[in-house]
Amino acid sequence: MTPPPRAGEQGRKERAMIELAYVIPAYNAERTVLATVEAVLGQRGARVHVVVVDDGSTDGTADAARSTRDWRVEVVRQRNLGLAGARNTGLEVLEDRAKAVCFLDADDTVEREHAAALCGALGIGGGGGPSAGFDAAACGVRMVGAGLEDLGWTVDVLDGDLAPERLIGLNPLAVGAVGLRVEALRERGGERPFVASQGTEDWGLW
Numbered sequence: 001m002t003p004p005p006r007a008g009e010q011g012r013k014e015r016a017m018i019e020l021a022y023v024i025p026a027y028n029a030e031r032t033v034l035a036t037v038e039a040v041l042g043q044r045g046a047r048v049h050v051v052v053v054d055d056g057s058t059d060g061t062a063d064a065a066r067s068t069r070d071w072r073v074e075v076v077r078q079r080n081l082g083l084a085g086a087r088n089t090g091l092e093v094l095e096d097r098a099k100a101v102c103f104l105d106a107d108d109t110v111e112r113e114h115a116a117a118l119c120g121a122l123g124i125g126g127g128g129g130p131s132a133g134f135d136a137a138a139c140g141v142r143m144v145g146a147g148l149e150d151l152g153w154t155v156d157v158l159d160g161d162l163a164p165e166r167l168i169g170l171n172p173l174a175v176g177a178v179g180l181r182v183e184a185l186r187e188r189g190g191e192r193p194f195v196a197s198q199g200t201e202d203w204g205l206w
Contacts, residue, residue: 018049019125020115020179021098023090025083026052029106030059037065037073039109045116046125048072049098051090052106056080061106084194084201092191094182099124101185103202104176109148114139118179135184138162141174171203178202 022040026033033052040050052065054077065075076093078086087103094101100122104110119125121137143153161172185193194201 017047018094018098019047019119020100020102021049021051021094021182022102022104023087023094024050024052024065024104024106025055025086025090026057026061026065026106027055027080027086028057028059028061030057030061030064032107033061034064034067036104036106036109037068040104040115041068041070041072042112043110043115044112046119048115049094050074051076051093053078053086053090053093055082055086082196084196087194087201088192091182091185091193096182098182100179100181102176102179108174108176109144110176122179122181124181134181136178136180138173138178141177167203167206171200171206173202173206175202178206 020043024033024036024040029036037050037052040048050073052062052073052075054062054065054075056077056079062075062077065073074093076089078089081089090103091101100119102115102118116125117139118137121134123133138157140154140156143151143155145151155172155174157172157177160166161170189205193205195204197204
């Protein structure tokens with residue numbers, strides 16, 4: 001039988017808990033995954049963690065992700081299961097270590113305040129105003145080129161876009177722009193909330 005934690009142990013565990021974990025499915029993403037991981041490690045104002053799921057790559061994806069040598073980066077390798085399978089694996093690997101999760105593609109990047117903004121809306125950590133505490137939050141996106149040059153194409157998310165009847169017909173959300181409370185995600189979607197489809201795994205979940 002495991003003895004109860006001594007005074008102070010629970011507090012240390014809570015302080016050490018990941019506020020926002022980024023699950024990055026990666027298939028033959030050797031050329032882009034390192035920049036994606038480094039963008040996450042550069043986040044300010046939130047305790048972040050990275051789980052890169054190498055989904056049966058035949059190139060150096062795993063080595064590229066590990067090259068940061070940062071303890072906050074975990075690399076998991078599996079046979080190719082596709083986007084849905086890789087995202088589900090990343091969620092399983094997290095177990096109960098993270099309060100919230102973001103599923104970020106291996107060729108995307110995030111602004112330095114991305115994690116803090118999502119955590120604030122979710123009421124996690126020190127951020128958030130009187131309306132904070134949602135189970136999910138989404139931000140807008142900006143399209144950039146291969147060299148991160150601005151292509152002048154931004155997508156903002158409006159309240160009306162998230163009405164159920166609107167979501168059925170159109171998905172306005174980029175998967176990496178969404179943060180979800182892990183507990184709520186599992187309550188509503190189960191342990192493996194992503195279902196394989198033709199490129200709309202995230203839309204089905206929303």
